[in-house]
Amino acid sequence: MDLFNSALGRNITFVRPPYFIITGFIGIPNVKYYYIFLFFVYIVSVVGNTAVMAVIYMDNSLRTPKYIAVFNLAFVDLLGNSALVPKVLDIFLFNHNVIPYNDCMTFLFFCYTCLCMQSFNLVALSYDRLVAIIFPLHYQLRVNQTFMLSMIASFWVFTITAVLISVGLLTRLSFCKSVVINSYFCDHGQLYRLACNDNFPNDVVSFFYPVVIFWLPLVFILSSYLYIGYTLVKVATLQQGIKAFKTCLAHLSLVVVYFTPVLITFTLMDKIHPNNRIINLSLTSVFPPMLNPIIYVLQTKEIQTSLKKISKIYRKSKMKIKSLPI
Template sequence: MDLFNSALGKNITFMHPAYFIISGFIGIPHVKYYYVFLFFVYIISVLGNTIVMAVICLDHNLRAPKYIAVFNLAFADLFGNSALVPKVLDIFLFNHHHIPYNDCLTFLFFCYTCLSMQALNLVALSYDRLIAITFPLHYQVKVTHRFMLSLIASFWVFVITVVLLAVGLLTRLSFCESVVINSYFCDHGQIYRLACNDRTPNSVIAKLLPLVILWLPLIFILFSYSYIGYALSKVATVQERVKAFKTCTSHLLLVAIYFLPVLMTFSLVGNIHPNARIINLSLTSIFPPMLNPIIYVLQTQEIKESVKKLFKITKQSKITVIIINQSINK
């Protein structure tokens, strides 16, 4: 960050606070029950995403390019919830509301990076479905392992670059008065609005982030499914349409779970209580990473069969060990 600031001018001095105060859940009635809920959501998220990642790694039948994107989504979900939930519980459950300046920016970077990556990963999965259904004969050529790895890598580079820019612009701000962040984490919008010097670049990046991370991915996904719907309308039989559409159900559920709560929260931003907004946004952050692996295990036949196979092998291994131990004891 010092390198970033030096590029702005050698003689510029910024007033950085020693710490910020996170105050988001303070004053919400019975909020400790919500912390227990967050803890269980986090545990389910860790177990679910770990299982999905393990199954994709261990089962050689899941080597299609599509599952590279599924693996990456599980990784982003796991990493994102691990960056967010334990820190939120530490802040509010153990009253560690004072968070050092650099730690706050680091917290912001990891949370925004993983949340943004989840949206772009849904774009990769929608592209996979678009080609598979509308150009099935070209699928093996257009959607290769190399292409999917390159697409996912480019998304990571793009997201990290944009979020680093947002964090870097925060370091040029001076904080002369309040350091209280009325959110459940180090929220970019809440931080830059506390500054007392020119924050125009931060305002621009704050408007740009939702556009490139939320609206453009959603527009691409809607366009993809509009084209898929148009292509399916030309299919001769209803059975063929239903069969093709079933391959999209898991992805459509993921899209709905990720985008609908965000859009509802932002559309009602001026009409809901600040406490309700904080609860809604926190649920929007932690719920999709918990539900994504459950949806993929239940809705995707290949993963469902792989999970059954994995648990069957584990059970047989335990029985074999028990038999061997009994034989040795005799």
């Protein structure tokens, strides 16, 4: 303990505040309309992702490696928006912007875990499409249910460990400057900059984690599709290329929806107004989980067929119940 206190500095005592104050949306004009929009986004996200998970669970024909990853993505999207949006509405719509220290750390953990898992889940789907198109004869050997479950489990373990490390580094900081967080949630970057002792490890994490969580997955995904395109141009006919491209269309749409706002926001971070930055970051967090199930339902024939099958079974069972004598 003496060594720890000495690391804080001679004139600084360790301060763990009982609470933080989140002020992200305060002062933004007409922000109540944005809260209505967030509520709408949340409802659509819950309904859409629950529907996708239910369809995959009910239809045995969708118990494939690809749809195991889709099921996990829907679960992560549902968990992420459920962890973020209701709390954000509670904080700003009902003026509960004072959040206890431990609740803030828990809030941060769930938000970052789901955000990271969305990125890694797109990597899993990208690998699935790469093997399915480039090595179709070996697909069942290389990508089976066990392999996909192991890949997703390893992503979960890595993500949870990485986020726990970032939370652990925050708990060693002394917050004697301020407890006001200028963000819409307990943001790691905003939090560690409030510290008055050495926050260099947190600074390293804030630089290193985006590379691992955003840039490396994006490089892998883009490289896999460049390889797919190069291979198809060399060996496939035009019709075969179009057919293969259609199987990737849903996943490519998810990649664009997820990475485009993230890259724009972080690239232009210093050039946009703080209020616009907060709005952009919040949209980056809530928009992909809403659009992902819509994209898969509209662009994936297997899910459309399964929805029609389930709807047909439901109508038949309803007709049988009505025809029963009372």
